[in-house]
Amino acid sequence: MVAQLISGNEISKEVNERVSQQIKSARETHPNFEAALAIVQVGDRSDSTVYINAKIKRASDVGVNSKLHKLPSTITQEELEKKIDELNDDDEVDGILVQLPLDCVNPVDTDAIIDRIKHDVDGLTRENAGRLLRGELSNTIFPCTPYGCLHLVQRATGDPHFVAGKHVVVLGRSKIVGAPAAQLFLWHHATVTVCHSKTQKIEEHCDWIKPGAVVIDCGINVEPIEQADGTTKNKLYGDVDFEAAKQVASFITPVPGGVGPMTVAMLIQNTVYQAIRRRIGHHHKHNQNSN
Amino acid sequence: MVAQLISGNEISKEVNERVSQQIKSARETHPNFEAALAIVQVGDRSDSTVYINAKIKRASDVGVNSKLHKLPSTITQEELEKKIDELNDDDEVDGILVQLPLDCVNPVDTDAIIDRIKHDVDGLTRENAGRLLRGELSNTIFPCTPYGCLHLVQRATGDPHFVAGKHVVVLGRSKIVGAPAAQLFLWHHATVTVCHSKTQKIEEHCDWIKPGAVVIDCGINVEPIEQADGTTKNKLYGDVDFEAAKQVASFITPVPGGVGPMTVAMLIQNTVYQAIRRRIGHHHKHNQNSN
Known part of the structure; x- marks a missing residue:
């Protein structure tokens, strides 16, 4: 069995369309x-x-x-x-x-x-981080990349509760991706392990990818490749050994076209969410007061 | 080999003495x-x-x-x-x-x-939670129970860096203990797994206690025991099966006399830390300004 590809391009397009629709509805x-x-x-x-x-x-x-x-x-x-x-x-x-x-x-x-x-709208302030740690999911702006990862898993598997009870291994504890991703998965009821540079025997935690695992690659690496005409072209690739991993995983994201477009889509979604909350929430209240 | 008992009574006494000393030094x-x-x-x-x-x-x-x-x-x-x-x-x-x-x-x-x-001084505000999630350990008030747990491990093993690189399994994700404990251990460089009510196959994560593990029991259960004279006495016990666990663990906390007194010690330590920062920090700044 070879892993099914999770298309961040397609899934982000869905998000974009939904957000675009939200704007249209708001304008009605x-x-x-x-x-x-x-x-x-x-x-x-x-x-x-x-x-x-x-x-x-x-x-x-x-x-x-x-x-x-x-x-x-x-x-x-x-x-x-x-x-x-x-x-x-x-x-x-x-x-x-x-x-x-x-x-x-x-x-x-x-x-x-x-x-x-x-x-x-990046979900990175201490205020939003504190909400996330305390599991206050409503009114919280989720960091875009972790939010995109979660959404990819939910859409690819077709199950919004897919991570609940599952073991999620997060590799890396950056403030922007790893640390908030762990919290986001935790409060969506996953059992979460965070590994990082100081982790010993890392293979025991991620089994170098367990058969059937869902693999979300947040890495982005750029390698300039020299072309025949002497110019260079940048080759993008992730942190995962894609060819090997797809032999054991059930789902896997490519790089590019995986997490990248999702991060952008979630940013725009967060912006429209804030706009609706701020402008229509406000307007709505104003109407109520004047009636 | 039977686990060595971690005495929260003794270790909390050390903390109390150090804090008492800090007050005396401040008064000099x-x-x-x-x-x-x-x-x-x-x-x-x-x-x-x-x-x-x-x-x-x-x-x-x-x-x-x-x-x-x-x-x-x-x-x-x-x-x-x-x-x-x-x-x-x-x-x-x-x-x-x-x-x-x-x-x-x-x-x-x-x-x-x-x-x-x-x-x-309980380390539970969203501000302090946000600091913890982002790994900002300085100027952060750590929640008392997780802080006490970390301190017990450090003192019992005699190694302030004991958890670095080690696998810490946190059972429970409460706002007050589990969730902040996971972050505190993570930013002290542990590989951290958080298990909770929705975790499947929990025995795979904590092995029902791995041989040589350090066991910190934050549970507190009260059972009224009827006495010969018809009155009842409360029996306190933790969440861990103490007798079985101490056969495989390297260190273990008792209940009572383990985490309990540490929580109180850390609260008092946090209070004195705030007092020094607020009163002497302030005084100091005031002096600088007036010179």
Whole structure:
């Protein structure tokens, strides 16, 4: 048996369509409804630019307004905080995303910058992290990549409760992916093991992939391949040994076309969720008060 | 080989002595230094009263002022919030502890009450939970029971880095013990598995205790035993099958006298930590500003 491929491209398209539909529905009752995403880029990392362009394109496809705020790598903590405050106070902004890592020449406390964001759509503020640790799943903005992983498993298996009671092994404990993914799976009732650089005998935890396992690859590696004409082309691949893993897994995500497009789709979904909550929730209350 | 007993009584005594010493040291430079703990009890649960009395006694032994604010079970959310605000604003209060569970006749949102606390010494606010999930260990108030468990392992094995790289299995995912314990062990570099009521094949994760494992029992069960004279006496025991487990474990905590006294010791330690940070940190800054 060879693993079934989980298409992040297709599943993210479904998410995008649903979100686009949400915007249309919102406009039926609130014709001026808009959802706006502010993207902050500090410096000029080319990989960040690629990711940001994908986000802007997807936002536009779905009907979300996005604006890129490009700031110089010479920015100071104070200046960057001022920028965040400005966006926090802008009533037209529903979601603020600071592209990480910051490309700064000055020392800037990334966590402090993230925590300053009022309309978090990346799910990375301490507030959202605390909600996740305490298992408060409603009104919580889930971090985009873990949320995308969960959604891939649910859609691929056709079972929204697939992870409940199952053993989920998370490799890596980063603040952005591993640590919140573990919590998200835990509160969806999985038994969760987190392995990382300090883990001993890692093969005992992930069995180098148990037969029938669902494999979600969040890795992204870039290798420049020299072409016949002397130019180079970038080859993208994940962290999993795809060819070997697909011989034992039941489902597996490819890279590219797996987790990547899901992260973007979840970001846009979070933005529209915030916009509806903020604009229609508010409007609705306003109506109630004036009646 | 029979497991070595981990004495929470003895290890908590060490913690208490160290904390008592910290107070004395603080008074060498700040003769008026005090540490004050406000304990809020809503209603009249007898088990809560037992725990609170233990906290008050320990505080007094160590040299921490404590005051019990006993509130009627008929209190409303609003009234309770007002009480928390009052304590938040009281400059003499270094730590606020709301004894859980609340014994209320009215519906009260426990999480909202906890999050209102400014000087959290139980480590349960969303702010502290978020810090823990993101692995921000400095300036974070660790939840008392998980912190006590970690300390028991470190002291019993004589190795502050004992859990690093080891496999820690946490049974239970409560907000107060299981979920934060998993994070605390994770960020002390353990490979962590969290099992809970929805876990399937739990024996595969904890092997019904692997030979040589360190066993920390956070359970507390009370059984009334009828005496010859017709009165009843309460027998306390943990969640672990102690007699069987000690045949395979390397270290094991008893109940009572294991985790229980550690929880109280860590609470008092957190209170003194907050008092030093708040009173001496503040004083120190004040001095700097006035020079």
